[in-house]
Amino acid sequence: MPSSSYSSDEEVEELPYVPFSQRPEWSDVRPVPQDDGPHPVVPIAYTEEFRDVMDYFRAVYVARELSPRALCLTTEALKRNPGNYTIWHFRRLVIEALNSDLIEEKLFVDKLAEGNFKNYQIWHHKRWLAEKLGPEASEDEHDFTRLMLCRDAKNYHAWSHRQWVLQKLGGWEKELDFCNELLKEDIFNNSAWNQRYFVITKSPLLGGLSAMRDSEVDYTINAILQNPNNESPWRYLQGLYKGTPDSFIIDERVPRICLQVLKEYSFCTFAWNLLLDVLCKGLKPTKEIEEAVKGLTESDESGSSDHNLVTRICSALERMDPIRVNYWSWRKSNVSINC
């Protein structure tokens, strides 16, 4: 949904503003005021500058004037409101008509993006530009998203852009290292985990999920042991078996890590959740699992007489995870059908 964050009102121009009516090169243009009607709702108290720029923008937009001065005008307008998709669209038409310098355009949009990194339009413009620039642009684009992710490692637009560049223009060689680096910095960064999954499954250099699964499971288990109270690697671990339920059930490392963590942190809901899922998917519980689960849930007053491991785990989760009591009871009620 639209970003609610109002970009900071950064300094738009260093030079004093000259109204368009006083600029000789614009003397032939008649400004077009906004048609808000006599009693508009949500009227905005535009500054004189904003109104002036927009009145002239409307004039060139209506006239479809694809000229160098129109390009300059869109620059001024976008600096004041980078969220105006009409101006961006028109700017692209002007650039294409004039065959303008695309490197210069890149400098412009990158500078604007720095102060407005949660803006859909800017990132869309960057894609359009990168597509025109072609594969040579990939390194620059990766450097740019890296910079943006340094400031906000979870910026959704930056990650989407990075994935798009990888798929369209390449640059896969160092991407797994990049994920490693970010996860080393913050193992809780779920966006970096998601990127890791993307690289593992989609990189043309790594052989895909089936080739990578084994080493990824080890990596993920190691991350879990670093801090078991981190949902991201637990979800990632299960994701590594997506689409291949058999591999999920037969990998002994899955129940093993669950039990290992639960022996130390018996309230780790992520470990319980994974154990529950693997049992639901058809893992036949070994004696060890059975005894461990019974032992860990024994202290509970209710449910300890329950011989079904799955419902027993759900009951335990209902108690230790009260905010999700309704969810766990739903899981319990579905045991016979599909948990």
Next chain:
Amino acid sequence: MKSSQPPFPSSHLDSTSDTDSDDHEHGPRLTVTQEDQLKVESQVAEIYRCLVGIPLHRQSVALELWRDKHIEYLTKGLNQLGHTFQVLDANRPWLCYWILHSFAVLGEEVDSELESRVVDFLSRCQDKEGGYAGGPGQMPHLATTYAAVNTLVNLGTQKALSSINREGIYKFLLEMKDSSGAFRMHHAGEVDARSCYCAISVASLLKIIDDDLVRGIGDYIASCQTYEGGIGGEPHSEAHGGYTFCGLASMILIDEVEKLDMASLIGWVASRQGIELGFQGRANKLVDGCYSFWQGAALVLAQKLLPLAEKVSEEQSSIHAIRDYSDIGIEFMRRGNQTGLLFHHLALQQYIILCSQILEGGFRDKPGKFRDYYHTCYCLSGLSLCQYSMRDGDLKPSPSDILGPYSNLLEPVHPLYNVVLDKFFLANEFFSKNSF
């Protein structure tokens, strides 16, 4: 009064924070995620701790919805916005929707003068070829078309509904249809799960939805579901609350829910309600009041779908396949809940009222942030969902499902479109009678 008792005293929060910091003493240092999270947890805990100090009979007052203050804040924005809103100059139908939907959820009447002003202004945003733009003279855009149509449906009058050029919108939607099956936001604009939802919601509400619009969307949305269970903006993007709502609601409206892995989707959304009692948008991100709607609505929708989530049988999906798309919205509301709740509706109300509500009127993302119209709209929508989430049929919600005084009760919303329910019925009738 039982209902006014907060479900989670602050001690619950405190103990977890303590355990966390104990754990971390062994680790090298806290990461950015952990530091940010602990900061928010302590701010929220401080607020809840204040409530615990208040005698039980007065807690009801502390949990009150300050309707008059909200109306005052909303009215102010409707009549004049400061120059800082220039950055939202291409989102003016959204401003209309955020404010007027908040009015509608609060049960505030709109007089005919205001109604005329809204209809007149939105007509100036309506492109002569079809679709609504972000402001007069701009290009039509799918998101602002969604906002404008929802605003007019919330007004619900003949004048408002007949001001919509349905034929034009249908043509606009067809033009925005991409070869992938998904929709572009505007001419040569971006494609994502959000644009699909805006297109499908509008087409369904206006009863102009057909196979040409629907084709390909189901596969696109399904390809946006991630290994985590939630839905991302585009294929391979991270699971996200806003897009999860958009994706699920779209799938219901086109009757292709069976293409989603509902069990993992529900598991992911349910896990997003956190110790602060509100929802976060993504795993390991901070709580935010607006996800009370996006995540809350996804679970409210799932509650009505459960037989599908429990077992996807071939025969069941084929029964659904014969339905007319344009009646899905109304049939969905006739369907009762298939199960109990999937989230903690009282806890969520506590977060919205105590942490997002602002004394001067309006709602915010979280303590420490400023109020805005977007969060006001989605916090109120989420609050309404909570209040009606246990409702059976047309009965009034039970006082035990309303946190705070019963006068907090809001108008119910239709969880697929997020318009108020009684106006949805009016619009449904209006557009059934008037073919385009």
